[in-house]
Amino acid sequence: MDHALLARTNLNLLLTLDALLEERSVTRAAARLGVTQSAVSHALRQLREQLGDRLFVRARGAMAPTPRALALAGPLRQGLRALQQALEDAPEFDPARSRRRFVLATTDLVAATVSPALVARLREEAPGVELEIVPAESTGLGEALEVGEVDAALVPAYEGLGALERRKLFDETFSCLVREGHPGVGRRLTLKRYCALDHALIRPTGEGQSVVDPLLEERGLSRRVTYRVRYFAAAPFVVARSDLILTAPTRLCRLFAEALPLRVLKPPLPLPPFAIYAYWHPRWRADPGHRWLRAQLASAHFTR
DNA sequence: GAGAGGTCTTGTCCGCCGTT
DNA sequence: AACGGCGGACAAGACCTCTC
Numbered sequence: 001m002d003h004a005l006l007a008r009t010n011l012n013l014l015l016t017l018d019a020l021l022e023e024r025s026v027t028r029a030a031a032r033l034g035v036t037q038s039a040v041s042h043a044l045r046q047l048r049e050q051l052g053d054r055l056f057v058r059a060r061g062a063m064a065p066t067p068r069a070l071a072l073a074g075p076l077r078q079g080l081r082a083l084q085q086a087l088e089d090a091p092e093f094d095p096a097r098s099r100r101r102f103v104l105a106t107t108d109l110v111a112a113t114v115s116p117a118l119v120a121r122l123r124e125e126a127p128g129v130e131l132e133i134v135p136a137e138s139t140g141l142g143e144a145l146e147v148g149e150v151d152a153a154l155v156p157a158y159e160g161l162g163a164l165e166r167r168k169l170f171d172e173t174f175s176c177l178v179r180e181g182h183p184g185v186g187r188r189l190t191l192k193r194y195c196a197l198d199h200a201l202i203r204p205t206g207e208g209q210s211v212v213d214p215l216l217e218e219r220g221l222s223r224r225v226t227y228r229v230r231y232f233a234a235a236p237f238v239v240a241r242s243d244l245i246l247t248a249p250t251r252l253c254r255l256f257a258e259a260l261p262l263r264v265l266k267p268p269l270p271l272p273p274f275a276i277y278a279y280w281h282p283r284w285r286a287d288p289g290h291r292w293l294r295a296q297l298a299s300a301h302f303t304r
Numbered sequence: 305g306a307g308a309g310g311t312c313t314t315g316t317c318c319g320c321c322g323t324t
Numbered sequence: 325a326a327c328g329g330c331g332g333a334c335a336a337g338a339c340c341t342c343t344c
Contacts (some may be wrong), residue, residue, distance in 0.1 A: 036315070038316065039315050040329095059321080063328095305344105307342105308343085308344105309340105309341090311338100311339080312339070316334085316335085317343075318333090321330080323327085323329100324325105
């Protein structure tokens with residue numbers, strides 16, 4: 001479509017033309033538009049130049065529209081009404097009809113914690129909405145949120161995401177996991193025994209230190225990690241078939257203890273709890289669809 | 305990115321002119 | 325004479341471009 005004519009016609013000229021068609025008088029059109037008669041006269045001159053037509057001619061007490069002006073009346077009125085409607089209507093999000101796709105960046109553990117409740121809610125209220133979970137890479141997460149590749153990141157408190165908005169989703173604590181019938185672990189796990197065992201360690205980001213080691217160090221103790229993995233899901237299987245001990249988020253321990261021959265134990269030293277937050281870019285603050293998603297995240301009953 | 309300076313757009317004022 | 329449209333002069337502000 002060639003927009004050359006549209007490009008040099010501004011909306012105010014079209015509004016003036018519409019008012020003239022309605023009033024058939026420069027003075028009354030001016031009053032309707034809230035400008036002086038002269039301003040409408042200037043606008044009419046511009047319209048005449050651009051359209052190459054007189055548009056209105058003086059005829060006994062009124063400005064009579066030419067055939068060209070009359071031909072424009074209908075489409076102009078229709079177009080302006082559609083535009084008005086589009087500008088007035090606030091963008092809406094109808095979960096029942098939406099086919100929007102939301103992308104959440106998170107770990108497999110948080111995905112496992114959050115997804116069941118979230119998916120159930122979507123099936124019920126928003127059957128057309130799609131949910132995609134992608135890995136929360138520590139580098140580039142802020143950028144992915146900024147450019148809109150990711151709608152929200154579900155991660156622990158993280159300094160690198162300072163400019164983003166966030167909301168706490170749930171608190172999490174640590175537990176220990178060993179296999180049923182582990183020969184070295186009795187009813188209660190002592191700190192001495194804990195340090196004597198070989199450990200499995202989950203490092204989702206592949207970097208940094210575990211929370212456990214500095215706390216052991218404070219006490220003049222240490223432990224030996226013989227299995228390191230970036231994925232939450234792999235470690236419990238290893239623990240179920242070995243004498244390794246795993247210190248991990250309690251939800252993970254409980255989840256796998258339901259399906260595998262595993263025991264969940266209280267850690268022999270106090271480990272600081274942490275929280276999982278939903279982070280998003282401020283640009284989504286007022287977006288109805290995003291607000292709806294955030295409301296679902298905030299009100300869902302997550303796996304405990 | 306901020307500021308300066310030139311240009312363009314828009315609207316008012318006001319006098320002129322044609323019609324009734 | 326009154327009314328209403330036309331258009332030139334002007335002002336204000338928006339916009340654009342250039343320079344630092």
